[in-house]
Amino acid sequence: MTGDDWQLIGFTLGMAALSTLLLLPIGLALAWLLARRQWRGKSLVETLVSLPLVMPPVATGLILLKLLGRRGPVGGFLHDTLGWDIAFTWRGVVVALGVMSLPLLVRSARVAFEEVPSRLEQIAGTLGAGPWRVFFTVSLPLAGRGVLAGTVLAFARALGEFGATIMLAGNIPGQTSTLSLAIYQSVQLGEDSRAYWLLGVSAIIAFAALWTSEWLLHRQRP
Amino acid sequence: MSLVLENLRIRQGEFSLELSATLGAHVTGIFGPSGAGKTTLLDMIAGLHRPAMGSIRLGDCVLTDCAARSFVPAHRRRIGYVPQDLALFPHLSVRGNLLFGHRGVEPSDARFSLEAVTELLEIRPMIDRSITALSGGEKQRVALARALLAAPVLLLLDEPLASLDARLKQRILPFLRRIRDAYPLPILHVSHDPAEIRALCDEVLVLDAGRVVRQGAPDSEQGGAAEDVHSSSRSN
Numbered sequence: 309m310t311g312d313d314w315q316l317i318g319f320t321l322g323m324a325a326l327s328t329l330l331l332l333p334i335g336l337a338l339a340w341l342l343a344r345r346q347w348r349g350k351s352l353v354e355t356l357v358s359l360p361l362v363m364p365p366v367a368t369g370l371i372l373l374k375l376l377g378r379r380g381p382v383g384g385f386l387h388d389t390l391g392w393d394i395a396f397t398w399r400g401v402v403v404a405l406g407v408m409s410l411p412l413l414v415r416s417a418r419v420a421f422e423e424v425p426s427r428l429e430q431i432a433g434t435l436g437a438g439p440w441r442v443f444f445t446v447s448l449p450l451a452g453r454g455v456l457a458g459t460v461l462a463f464a465r466a467l468g469e470f471g472a473t474i475m476l477a478g479n480i481p482g483q484t485s486t487l488s489l490a491i492y493q494s495v496q497l498g499e500d501s502r503a504y505w506l507l508g509v510s511a512i513i514a515f516a517a518l519w520t521s522e523w524l525l526h527r528q529r530p
Numbered sequence: 531m532s533l534v535l536e537n538l539r540i541r542q543g544e545f546s547l548e549l550s551a552t553l554g555a556h557v558t559g560i561f562g563p564s565g566a567g568k569t570t571l572l573d574m575i576a577g578l579h580r581p582a583m584g585s586i587r588l589g590d591c592v593l594t595d596c597a598a599r600s601f602v603p604a605h606r607r608r609i610g611y612v613p614q615d616l617a618l619f620p621h622l623s624v625r626g627n628l629l630f631g632h633r634g635v636e637p638s639d640a641r642f643s644l645e646a647v648t649e650l651l652e653i654r655p656m657i658d659r660s661i662t663a664l665s666g667g668e669k670q671r672v673a674l675a676r677a678l679l680a681a682p683v684l685l686l687l688d689e690p691l692a693s694l695d696a697r698l699k700q701r702i703l704p705f706l707r708r709i710r711d712a713y714p715l716p717i718l719h720v721s722h723d724p725a726e727i728r729a730l731c732d733e734v735l736v737l738d739a740g741r742v743v744r745q746g747a748p749d750s751e752q753g754g755a756a757e758d759v760h761s762s763s764r765s766n
Binding site: 425427428430431432433434435436437438439442445446449450 | 576577578603604605606607608609610611613615617619620621630631634635676677680
């Protein structure tokens with residue numbers, strides 16, 4: 309195992325962790341709004357959030373590239389105002405991983421929030437707790453297992469992401485290359501032993517993440 | 531301090547509630563059969579449901595006024611509410627439940643202190659236990675204590691004895707009497723048991739199908755009124 313391989317594993321884990329971390333506030337807010345509130349455009353947002361689950365990842369990546377490329381409406385704005393380039397940088401990797409794993413977090417957290425009896429939240433209000441305190445002290449702890457499981461699933465999905473990442477961030481060794489991109493590249497170059505080694509590492513990480521998710525879901529409440 | 535309900539109206543599917551009443555007694559019983567609108571009324575007073583029309587005033591404070599588009603949210607009303615299912619937080623210990631509404635409250639009255647309330651309702655021996663490890667009667671006392679510890683200006687009790695068997699009812703009844711005697715705050719006590727109303731309440735508001743049927747003393751007629759309401763609802 310070379311230093312490059314360690315860098316690759318560290319980069320992949322770091323990008324997946326960062327995307328999951330950035331995703332959490334957005335995903336939890338969306339999940340709670342979908343579970344607890346009726347609002348105009350709800351079904352549209354619901355569909356948009358789930359879209360990456362059913363669309364080819366490469367197609368999602370292409371949409372992201374058109375939006376976030378330097379000539380795209382969002383990418384151009386970010387480049388001009390903050391000097392940030394998204395496409396073909398590590399930021400692009402984070403965005404691609406985040407968009408692709410968002411549905412898993414939102415779907416899991418939404419179900420978890422729906423299962424919290426709304427009477428508990430209402431009575432917490434009568435005890436003087438405002439909406440934020442109710443969320444952080446009642447809703448989130450009671451939905452905790454589902455939210456945690458969804459977070460781990462989103463992280464695992466981010467670890468294995470391929471199509472959207474290669475479209476938006478490319479496969480630049482040492483800069484945007486992740487485990488799955490490196491496996492693909494190794495096979496293309498005929499480096500079978502490296503491909504199998506990286507495959508083994510991916511499988512171990514994915515197994516650990518999924519096992520944690522299952523354990524969290526089925527753990528008995530204290 | 532009187533609670534004034536003026537032209538309150540709310541519609542929930544087929545059910546509609548329309549009532550006006552001024553409740554000024556220390557303990558007012560809200561009496562009526564299932565589906566009479568008792569819990570809906572408490573929810574509106576607590577700020578959990580917005581009426582379509584009307585106003586709710588507690589003393590000088592306007593809690594809800596639909597015409598003026600004024601609505602004080604539940605967390606600013608200081609109205610204690612013990613719902614029928616108790617709604618204790620299962621992820622918190624007894625102490626966690628008790629302190630939930632007590633944090634940040636500076637009780638000017640020592641009767642709302644943790645020591646006084648846990649003493650009154652005999653909760654101290656169970657304070658570090660998990661909520662899930664309590665019996666039905668113990669849970670009932672913890673829910674009552676939790677509501678009192680938020681130092682409310684009005685206490686709403688929704689069928690506090692309904693889910694208990696006869697033996698447990700007899701055990702909890704004295705605790706309700708203790709609360710009534712120890713605290714000067716107005717209490718609305720929802721029940722469909724005339725004996726319970728007579729035992730605890732100074733006045734009764736009888737509801738049926740979302741309308742006020744009678745308001746007055748919970749005298750011996752109450753039993754008759756109760757039976758009338760029951761029989762009319764059965765015959766409908």
